Amino acid sequence: MNALFDQIITFRHAELKAAWGAIYAAEAVTPKVREPGRHLELGAGELAEARRLASTVPLDGKLAADKAFNAAFKDKPDVKSRLETEWDSAAKGNYAKAIDRADQAARVR
Secondary structure, three states: OHHHHHHHHHOOHHHHHHHHHHHHHHHHHHHHHOOOOOOHHHHHHHHHHHHHHHHOOOOOHHHHOOHHHHHHHHHOHHHHHHHHHHHHHHHHHHHHHHHHHHHHHHHHO
8 A cells, every 4th residue: 555655645745736726726717607508517517527537546455355356466566566556557547537627627617
């Protein structure tokens, strides 16, 4: 769990902070645009997707609790390296997509 935390939060803190900043900025626009004809539903969908992306953990609880998975992660450096690379890539990609979706939500609103 420490390695996962490092890959998606510690090492990607700037990206994570930017993603949530974009989400909060898009949410702040909502009260200002409640005019007839605005597509708030579309923006809400984009914002929900941004939140999902920024909150996604690339490892489910079942696998995290699996003894064989944990043993492989601990005892096989190649497995550990591969997983850390995958988690890092997933975090970077998700945070970039979250920023994009939040920006789209802010424009739609």
